[in-house]
Amino acid sequence: MWSRDLDVLVPTWQGADDLRVREGATALAALTTPGSQRVTVPVPGGGSAPEGGVRHRAAVFNAYHAQTEVLARHRPQRLLTLGGDCTVEVASVAHLAGRYAKRLFVLWIDAHGDLNTPASSPSGTAHGMPLRLLLDGDVDGALPDAHCLSPGQVALAGVRDLDPAEVEYVRRHDLTLLDAPRLGVHPARLAELPPPGAAVYVHLDLDVLDPSAFPAVAVPTPGGLTAATLTRSLTALRAHHQVVGVGITEYVPQLAHDQQVLNEALGTLGLTGARISGRGFVNRGWPGSTTPGDR
Structure with a gap:
């Protein structure tokens, strides 16, 4: 088992503008063995008007501040974050980063770069922006603590x-990128990305998996990893590095x-005491769900 100080459940949906992911945090919590302490962050349940090119901007920011307050109170050194959408990763x-400074290295395991700004985003959904916030901060300074990473501390x-704007950002800042085809051929290469001695944070958006293997995500994207590739890569990572944080997001259990497939990934990360077989939930036509869109 992976030992950690705190689990935070953050049932946000506003960043994805998709009510279905709200249930993902609770469903993930039911599948994982609790750490030393488990807290549900009191995030807003409703949405808010678009503002500054971002859907539900005020609700997303309110959730960020609620999560930040929980983390400041508990001060974990090892942290599990169960979302919701990918915006939950900013606070975690x-x-x-405040704990480990330049030792922190973030592996952004995701079908998407999440490197958009409000101006570049095709959709205006905030879940396509968290990594850019962590690297560059908020354009109007509303989240002063979000800017905490340098390009050398990140690999996608x-x-x-x-x-297109994300491609340009990756090129301009020389971000390390290991795409799905190359990772599929050499899963152990994931462990080669963090430098020796790094304190590793694993962001796992479940849409990194190919929809044929795992379709229960907010934005299914063809060309993804097989379940075997994901488990092999995570196994290699944990064998060679200290993992201080894990965030899992964008699960649509309905x-x-x-x-x-999910149980295998959770087990590989040391989050379950035993692997459980069985089928997932059946699509019930969740009330209020929206059609997945661009990020």
Whole structure:
């Protein structure tokens, strides 16, 4: 088992503008063995008007501040974050950056780069912006603590769907990128990305998996990893590095899926005491769900 000080459940949906992911945090919590302490962050339940090119901007910022307050109160050195959408990673990574400074290295395991700004985003959804916030901060300074990473502290893995502005950002800042095809051929290369002695944060958006293996995500994206590739890469990573944080996001448990795929990934990360077989939830036409869109 992976030992940590705190689990935070952050049932946000506003960053994805998709009510279905709200249930993902609770479902993930039911599948994982609790750490020393488990807290549900009191995030807003409703949405808010678009503002500054971002859907539900005020609600997203309110959730960030609520999560930041929980982390400041508990001061974890090892942290599990169960979302919700990918915006939950901003507060968690920023907190651990305060603990580990330049030793922190973030593996962004995701189909998407999440490197957009409000101006560059095709959709205006905030879950396509968290890594850019961590690298550059908020354009109007509303989240002063979010800017905590340098390009050398980040690697993107499994990525296969970047918007043009994100491609330019990766090129201009020379970000390390291990795309899905290359990772599929050499899963152990994930362990080669963090430098020796790094304190590693693993961001795992479940859409890094190919939809044929795991379709229960907010933005299913073809060309992804097989379940075997994901488990092999995570096994290699944990064998060679100190993992101080894990964030898992964008799970839509209402959609039919093979739950064993998720159980295998959670088990590889040391988050379950035993692997459970069985099928996932059946799509019930969740009330209020929106159609997944661009990031």
